[in-house]
Amino acid sequence: MKVAVVGAGIGGLAAAIRLRVLGYDVAVYEKNATVGAGAIS
Ligand SMILES: Cc1cc2nc3c(=O)[nH]c(=O)nc-3n(C[C@H](O)[C@H](O)[C@H](O)COP(=O)(O)OP(=O)(O)OC[C@H]3O[C@@H](n4cnc5c(N)ncnc54)[C@H](O)[C@@H]3O)c2cc1C
Numbered sequence: 001m002k003v004a005v006v007g008a009g010i011g012g013l014a015a016a017i018r019l020r021v022l023g024y025d026v027a028v029y030e031k032n033a034t035v036g037a038g039a040i041s
Pocket of ligand 1: 007011012029030036037040
């Protein structure tokens with residue numbers, strides 16, 4: 001099954017990793033050029 005995650009903040013990345021481990025085909029869509037959003041410091 002294919003799953004789309006919108007947003008590559010820590011929440012989206014964590015969800016994507018968990019879904020991938022469960023065997024889903026995951027695509028992450030991020031509007032900005034970098035990942036991590038507000039969690040990067
Ligand atoms: C002022 C401030 C300072 C902070 N400082 C720190 C800090 O120093 N260290 C720390 O660890 N945490 C910090 N935090 C907390 C941290 O930002 C959040 O806890 C964490 O980033 C939340 O993660 P999130 O994935 O829920 O959302 P976000 O980090 O907001 O990620 C959401 C992502 O979704 C993307 N997005 C949104 N809409 C779309 C769309 N339509 N299409 C594609 N992509 C989309 C955004 O571009 C973003 O990348 C701070 C928060 C604030 C407000």
